[in-house]
Amino acid sequence: MSQINNQTLMLLLPLVLAQLFLMVFCLLVLKKDPVNYLPKWLWAIIIIFGELLGPIIFLIFGRKKD
DSSP: OHHHHHHHHHHHHHHHHHHHHHHHHHHHHHHSSSSSSSSHHHHHHHHHHTHHHHHIIIIIBBOOOO
């Protein structure tokens, strides 16, 4: 039983780390760049609580392109 839990943890660890990295990256981008469609505070909520899809949605739709 413990081995199954350890294997599951080792499989999920890269996904959790990628999600954390993406969230921090998007919050840093949000802090310094202008945004589209929504205010920055709402984008921050979407990034933090949107798990993996929130940061991806922000990168696609939220960033203002020059």
